[in-house]
Amino acid sequence: MILISFKTNAQYLIGSGTSTQTWQQINSTLPIWQELWNSTVVCSLSILIILVIGVMAGFSFAKLQFRGGNVVFLAIVSAMMVPLQAILIPEFVNIAKTGLTNNYLGRSSSTRPWARRSRSSSSPPIFAASPTS
Secondary structure (H helix, E strand, C coil): CCCHHHHCCCHHCCCCCCCCCHHHHHHCCCCCCHHHHHHHHHHHHHHHHHHHHHHHHHHHHHCCCCHHHHHHHHHHHHHHHCHHHHHHHHHHHHHHHHCCCHHHHHHHHCCCCCCCCHHHHHHHHHHHHHCCC
16 A cells, blocks of 8 residues: 555556655645644643543552542443543533633543543552552
8 A cells, every 4th residue: 555655546557667746746735744743742642641640540549548439439430331422512612611622732631531531440450459568
């Protein structure tokens, strides 16, 4: 597929030759490098947010004893049963009210409701199995 992307239509039909014409055409019509950069930034920020919050929540549920901890953990696990479609519009409204609709932070933080739930519920068994000093 990558090799075919370096051929024009005529070269593809003939079966020989290479050209960068298709890539030049894509670069002139689409802001592909900006889109790749945006995707990289949003994914990196989302992963960072999910890891930091999820690992801290998982550690606290596994190692720290506090009143209501089981109820909070049960609430997080129960929230995983809510379908994504039911959360999507209210989350957009919340992000729009804070003015984060057109930047990296707003897009990265919109993944947190469903991603954080799964990470914080899967981390406690990992931390519970680790030795306590």
